[in-house]
Amino acid sequence: QLQLQESGPGLVKPSETLSLTCTVSGGSLSSSSYYWGWIRQPPGKGLEWIGTIYYSGSTYYNPSLKSRVTISLDASKKQFSLKLSSVTAADTAVYYCARDPGPPYYYFDLWGRGTLVTVSS
Amino acid sequence: EIVLTQSPGTLSLSPGERATLSCRASQSVSSNYLAWYQQKPGQAPWLLIYGASSRATGIPDRFSGSGSGTDFTLTISRLEPEDFAVYYCQQYGSSPLTFGGGTKVEIK
Numbered sequence: 018q019l020q021l022q023e024s025g026p027g028l029v030k031p032s033e034t035l036s037l038t039c040t041v042s043g044g045s046l047s048s049s050s051y052y053w054g055w056i057r058q059p060p061g062k063g064l065e066w067i068g069t070i071y072y073s074g075s076t077y078y079n080p081s082l083k084s085r086v087t088i089s090l091d092a093s094k095k096q097f098s099l100k101l102s103s104v105t106a107a108d109t110a111v112y113y114c115a116r117d118p119g120p121p122y123y124y125f126d127l128w129g130r131g132t133l134v135t136v137s138s
Numbered sequence: 139e140i141v142l143t144q145s146p147g148t149l150s151l152s153p154g155e156r157a158t159l160s161c162r163a164s165q166s167v168s169s170n171y172l173a174w175y176q177q178k179p180g181q182a183p184w185l186l187i188y189g190a191s192s193r194a195t196g197i198p199d200r201f202s203g204s205g206s207g208t209d210f211t212l213t214i215s216r217l218e219p220e221d222f223a224v225y226y227c228q229q230y231g232s233s234p235l236t237f238g239g240g241t242k243v244e245i246k
Contacts, residue, residue: 113182
């Protein structure tokens with residue numbers, strides 16, 4: 018059974034780069050048509066799509082974050098990663114990684130548990 | 139960007155009652171590419187409905203989705219104790235993918 022698990026620092030200083038990794042177990046990142054995404058949720062608020070990647074390396078980003086976001090994938094390690102630069106307190110959120118069935122179906126049918134990242138000095 | 143507005147913000151109901159949740163889009167959602175998720179405190183969202191009306195794997199048939207264009211509805215026919223949660227809609231008909239602000243279904 019496929020599972021996703023986020024990992025990374027829980028505390029990041031303002032102006033620094035947030036880096037998270039999602040590890041996939043029970044399956045492969047490259048042997049299917051699935052895409053892989055990042056979504057975040059500030060405490061007590063709603064959900065925001067950050068971006069999505071396919072194993073070929075194709076990426077799709079939310080224009081509101083595009084200038085600061087990089088999503089990459091390492092199929093051999095069964096991992097995909099998120100980097101968000103120049104963070105501020107507004108980037109404090111629970112960050113989720115998730116699977117999407119691929120075009121044209123860009124919803125999320127499997128999610129990790131999420132990891133809270135706090136931006137504070 | 140398509141803005142999704144969910145209403146009401148909070149729905150107070152008793153177990154066994156019917157819940158009707160609304161999701162209205164600022165422009166037509168292409169091909170009715172709209173999904174619904176349930177989220178419980180401290181947990182990740184869980185996919186309930188995709189394509190506006192198709193139930194995801196393992197979702198009980200008391201959950202149903204309907205609608206098209208700009209107006210979509212999630213109906214829970216008879217609320218079970220485990221259904222009290224926050225529900226989000228998401229459109230995937232155009233980029234960027236966007237979510238509604240959520241409707242909390244609470245026990246009356």
